[in-house]
Amino acid sequence: MLAYVAQQLGYFNDENLAVTLLNKQEIKDLEAGGGRLDAQVNWFQHAVFGVVNGKPQVAVMVLHDAPGITVMVSEASKGEIRSAADFAGRRIAEGASHSAKGIVTSYLASRAGLPSGSYTPVMAAVDGRREAVTQGLQEGTVDVLTFMEPMTTYMKETGLVSTLYDLATRESTVAEFGAVWPAESLLVTPEFLKDHPDIVQRLVNAMRRTLEYVRSRTPERIAELLSSTYLAGKETADAVQAIAKRWPTLSQGDYTVSPGSAQLVIDAIKSAPFDDTLSGQIRAKVKTVDIDASTLYANAFVEEQSPVAS
CATH class of the missing domain: 3.40.190.10 (Periplasmic binding protein-like II)
Known part of the structure; x- marks a missing residue:
């Protein structure tokens, strides 16, 4: 949702970025043709799964800091x-x-x-x-x-x-697990991170502005903003309720992944009894490998105090 807000508000354009947002089917079609996403908004756990599924990812910004x-x-x-x-x-x-x-x-x-x-x-x-x-x-x-x-x-x-x-919140999750659970995050491929750090920084800048905007607006305003794109065809009342229920998970200014948070997700995944589906068995390979948590995130882009357009 947040990427659609950024697109609608023109924040990607402000950073001189040409961003194409793809739905699930379009992503499947891209990957079926041998293509790969440069960046995506997805759960941090996909950076862990990327170690074994051939789709490595690095988290450069935590957008939701609780699993909800x-x-x-x-x-x-x-x-x-x-x-x-x-x-x-x-x-x-x-x-x-x-x-x-x-x-x-x-x-x-x-x-x-x-x-x-x-x-x-x-x-x-x-x-x-x-x-x-x-x-x-x-x-x-x-x-x-x-x-x-x-x-x-x-x-x-x-x-x-x-x-x-x-x-449902950062506070309640930390109270239970002793660390933040990084949920939806901005993920990029290691190659894209290495070759285009300037673009990654501008993506982070745009998403930082987006979170600041969303946190200062009502669910009704966000639903109105996305009514013709992300929420097209959905009942307004249902959309507003869904957005409101996700509000407590939004990152409040700390967009980093801590070593403890990354290790928490790794440990949790390794404890899971994966099912017999193809997705389950591919991801279950995580249990058989040693993972260096520090390779799954790069905090420099959210720690960098880059100029942000007003």
């Missing part, structure tokens, strides 16, 4: 499940095991002393998930669920769940 994830327990099970130590033998709706939700859930279990595979993931399919999980809660076939917005709010409104772990 909530782990909930069913009302029927909350007397028995008081922490991740009680996940053993339980049925947990967490999405794909290689997703951020799956990685966070397995890491919570690992930190609580449980071995990999101690619980059973359920209802990973995206289509119809809301209805399936609600039915599972009603029938007692789901014990724990890990979601982001807007699913978190929807599940809470059913009255069938209580919050077990709140990772």
Whole structure:
């Protein structure tokens, strides 16, 4: 979303950048033809996966410094499940095991002393998930669920769940894990970083201005700004709510990746019991290699006090 805001406001143009924003299908088509993205907004975990999947990435700016994830327990099970130590033998709706939700859930279990595979993931399919999980809660076939917005709010409104772990903000995440969890970040390829540091700096400048703009505006204003691009065809009320729910995860001025934060994500990924899908098995290779956390980020571009257009 933030890249579309920057584009709409002309911040890329202000930095003399010619930026083309691609949707998921366009990215697939590009990669199918042997092309690669120079830069992307994606979760920091993709820099970790890049070590083994042939798509190395370096994070140059953290845009969201919290995962925005909530782990909930069913009302029927909350007397028995008081922490991740009680996940053993339980049925947990967490999405794909290689997703951020799956990685966070397995890491919570690992930190609580449980071995990999101690619980059973359920209802990973995206289509119809809301209805399936609600039915599972009603029938007692789901014990724990890990979601982001807007699913978190929807599940809470059913009255069938209580919050077990709140990772919706930087503060609550640091309180739980002892470090910031870098979520969506500006990632660039190592080659692009080496060959075009000036362009990387200008991208960072544009995204810094974008975050400052977004934090000083209302969700309604951002929804209006993106109504003809990123949010085209979506109901305004739903768009405003979705944006508002993501507000607490926006970086507040510290856009760096700390060594502890990078290692946190690496450790969490290594604890995950990846599924048998092709994506899962490729990413599972991370568990077999040693990763130098310092190679996954470059803070110089956000630490540089470059002139920013007003």
